[in-house]
Each structure stands twice: as structure tokens, then as C-alpha cells.
Amino acid sequence: MQVTQIIRQKVLIRNLILAASIFFVSLVLGMLIGQNTIEGLMRQLGAILEPLASTGKLTILLFLIIFINNAVKALGIIFLGILLGLPTLLFIGLNGFILGGLGSALESVNGWRYVIASFVPHGVIEIPVILLAAALGLTVGMESLKWLVRRESRVKLQLSNGLRVYVRWILPGLAVAAIIEVLVTPLLIGLVNAG
Numbered sequence: 001m002q003v004t005q006i007i008r009q010k011v012l013i014r015n016l017i018l019a020a021s022i023f024f025v026s027l028v029l030g031m032l033i034g035q036n037t038i039e040g041l042m043r044q045l046g047a048i049l050e051p052l053a054s055t056g057k058l059t060i061l062l063f064l065i066i067f068i069n070n071a072v073k074a075l076g077i078i079f080l081g082i083l084l085g086l087p088t089l090l091f092i093g094l095n096g097f098i099l100g101g102l103g104s105a106l107e108s109v110n111g112w113r114y115v116i117a118s119f120v121p122h123g124v125i126e127i128p129v130i131l132l133a134a135a136l137g138l139t140v141g142m143e144s145l146k147w148l149v150r151r152e153s154r155v156k157l158q159l160s161n162g163l164r165v166y167v168r169w170i171l172p173g174l175a176v177a178a179i180i181e182v183l184v185t186p187l188l189i190g191l192v193n194a195g
Contacts, residue, residue: 003168006161011142012135019134022089023096023127030100035108038101059182067178070126074133074170078140078162082155084148085141092134110192117188122181129173136162 006012030038073091080087099119107115140158147153 003164006165007132007169009139012139015138015142016131016135019088019092019131019138022092023131023134026093026096027100027103030097030102031104032100034097034101035104038098038105063178063182066181067175070130070174070178071171074130074174075166077130077133077137078166079137079159081137081140081162082144082159083141084144085138088134088137088141092131095130113192113195114189117192118185121184121188122177125173125180126177129170129177133162133166133170136165 077088077091103115103119106118136158140155140162143153143155143158147155
């Protein structure tokens with residue numbers, strides 16, 4: 001089956017809608033109640049990255065950190081879908097909540113223009129490909145559930161399909177998003193701060 005045919009499967013499209021819905025709801029919840037939690041995480045992350053800033057190699061290192069982190073998580077949510085899709089659902093919900101809380105925390109200090117400049121340039125690529133990975137993980141989870149109740153299951157096929165989509169679409173998308181996040185996003189943030 002071609003990669004584009006895999007993506008057009010009705011079950012995958014339904015799971016993509018489910019993943020996007022969970023992400024959106026958790027994003028809103030994060031914006032409403034997650035600000036304090038996220039502010040603590042931001043302080044910890046700043047303390048970790050501060051020593052790297054003095055090396056002058058932060059751009060390449062930051063790209064590698066972002067890309068590898070997202071690539072491992074995307075692969076994980078596909079393959080951990082075998083656990084009935086529960087880790088995938090948890091990942092999407094948690095990430096939506098964190099992003100919502102982070103957006104709310106940044107908005108309260110810097111305004112919405114800053115938030116848009118911080119998330120939209122790379123987010124328009126990164127979020128859809130992560131949601132695609134989640135949809136693949138949920139599809140694997142549905143097949144695992146079928147196996148568990150002794151129905152005909154295609155877990156191996158769905159894992160194989162997920163890996164093919166991961167290599168062909170998700171990895172390149174995450175690489176482009178990481179490049180934008182490291183090179184373009186800081187420029188836009190600078191323009192917002194200057195204006």
C-alpha cells in the first residue's frame with residue numbers, strides 16, 4: 001500500500017479527527033488552568049539551556065534537541081499505540097495542556113502577538129505531523145484491542161504502515177518545523193519585541 005493510500009484510510013482520518021479534538025480540548029484547558037504549572041517548567045528549561053547559550057553553538061544544538069526530541073516522541077506514540085492507544089491519548093492530551101498553559105503564560109507577560117510569533121511559524125507544520133503520528137498510534141491501538149478480544153487483527157500491518165508514514169512524512173515535517181523554530185521563530189519574536 002502506498003503511503004498516500006495509508007493516510008487516506010477512513011479509520012486513520014477518524015483517528016486524526018479524534019486526536020485533533022483531544023489536542024484542542026486539552027489546549028483550551030491548558031490555557032484556562034495550566035499557566036502556573038507551565039511557568040515552573042519554563043524556569044527549569046531556562047536553567048538547563050542557559051549554559052548552552054554561552055557556547056555560541058546553541059542554534060545547531062537546539063535544532064538537534066528539538067528534532068530528536070520530536071522524532072523520538074512521534075515514533076513512540078505510533079509504536080506505543082500497541083498498548084490500546086492509551087499512551088498516545090495521554091501524550092496528545094498532555095502536550096495540548098502544556099502548549100495551552102505555555103501560551104497563556106507567555107500571553108500574560110508579552111501579549112498575543114508574541115505567542116503567535118512563538119508558535120505559529122513552526123506549529124503549522126509540527127502540530128499536524130504530530131497529530132498524524134497520534135492517529136497512526138490510535139489505529140495501532142484499535143488493532144491491539146481487536147487482538148485482545150480475539151478478533152481478526154492487523155497490528156503488524158498497521159505498525160508497518162505507521163513506520164512508512166513516519167519515514168516519508170513525519171520525519172521530514174519535523175525536520176522542517178525544527179529548522180523554522182530555530183531560525184525563523186526567533187526573528188519573528190525579535191520583530192514583535194521591536195515593534
